[in-house]
Amino acid sequence: MKNSIAVGDDIINLDKEGYLRQLEDWSEEVANLLAKQEGITLQQTHWELIHLLRSFYQRHQLSPANRALVNLVKRELGPEKGKSAYLMGLFGGSPAKISSKIAGLPKPDNCL
Amino acid sequence: MSEINSSKTVSIISRQAPYGSNRAHQSLDIALAAAVFEQAVNYIFMGDGVYQLLGNQNATSIQSKTLVNALETLDLYGIESIFIDSQSLRERNLTPKDLALNASIVSRGEIAKIVRASDSVFNL
Amino acid sequence: MSTLHTVSKAPSFRLLETCLSIIQAGDAVLFIEDGVYHCQQSTELLRNSEVKFYCLREDLIARGLIDRKLDTIETVNTQGFVDLCVQHDGIVNWF
Structure with a gap:
């Protein structure tokens, strides 16, 4: 994992697991680059989750762990999407960790 | 609404104000960790x-996170x-209308029953 | 000689009772940190006319008390805290 990414002339610092060091460094362009590092090309279905996570974090100052993420998505986007399988299809084996990373949030606590 | 879990159960009694010490935050960490491990949690x-x-709390004024937003x-x-001791509210001249969270207002007798029905209790 | 007393724990710690038992006319009490929970509930202790009561604004806002505060307690900000320290000859902390 690289410890920084370049966005135009700016160098954006990441921690050793690839999370943003400064949450205010986030932009959609940064999200695309962070996703690329995870081998993900962001589609509309990813963006709807990224925006949901960011507004959740703004309200609760917390990145949701897996179970909470599933319940959050179920509540906000409906039961079809509020499933582990759907989220793993988009973000891979650890959807809470990877989606928080791309959304520019801290790593979720209490994540198995 | 809330109900008492009678199976394998962890109860957390959180007795400290939110920012004067880190104990309120630790209560939350314990609760979330227990929930992630699929334990039934009572939060008192x-x-x-x-x-x-x-x-209406806003802890940015003291450079902290607002705990109730996480709760x-x-x-x-x-x-x-989630249970709130009614006597503690009354002693502080507070009513459910003053609170940001929906929870069951219970008596000390009911709390005693919840504690007795718990497999472990974290009291902090 | 006047003294500024700061109280930084909630009423359940019963520090204010002890503080007021040794206080003198002209002294002031400033509630800070969890001490600001004193400002939310009218009690006999706060009806002491010989003592001026203050509370710290930042701590009220954090704890959701800015609109629940008793009118009889004056709010100060951090600068006001400093001013109170300078205006009194000594400071005693109750914590």
């Missing part, structure tokens, strides 16, 4: 712990058994 607010639930996510972690 007593004594100065009821101050954690007051509405609002308990239901997403499957923690729905």
Whole structure:
């Protein structure tokens, strides 16, 4: 994992697991680059989750762990999407960790 | 609404105000960790712990995170058994209308029953 | 000689009772940190006319008390805290 990414002339610092060091460094362009590092090309279905996570974090100052993420998505986007399988299809084996990373949030606590 | 879990159960009694020490935050960490491990959790607010639930808090003024905003996510972690000691509210001249969180207002007798029915109790 | 007393724990710690038992006319009490929970509930202790009561604004806002505060207690900001320290000859902390 690289410890920084370049966005135009700016160098954006990441921690050793690839999370943003400064949450205010986030932009959609940064999200695309962070996703690329995870081998993900962001589609509309990813963006709807990224925006949901960011507004959740703004309200609760917390990145949701897996179970909470599933319940959050179920509540906000409906039961079809509020499933582990759907989220793993988009973000891979650890959807809470990877989606928080791309959304520019801290790593979720209490994540198995 | 909340109900008492009778199976394998962890109860947390949170008795401290939200920012004067880190104990209120530790209560939340324990609750979330227990929930992630699929334990049934009872979250009980007593004594100065009821101050954690007051509405209109904004801890950015003291460079902290506003704890009640995180407490609002308990239901997403499957923690729905949330209890508030009515005597503690009364002693502080507070009513459920002053609180930002929906929870069951219970008597000391009911709290005693919840504690007795728990496999482990974290009291902090 | 006047003294500024700061109280930084919630009423359940019963520090204010002890503080007021040794206080003198002209002294002031400033509630800070969890001490600001005193400002939310009218009690006999706060009806002491010989003592002026203050509370710290930042701590009220954090704890959701800015609109629940008793009118009889004056709010100060951090600068006001400093001014109170300078205006009094000594400071005693109750914590």
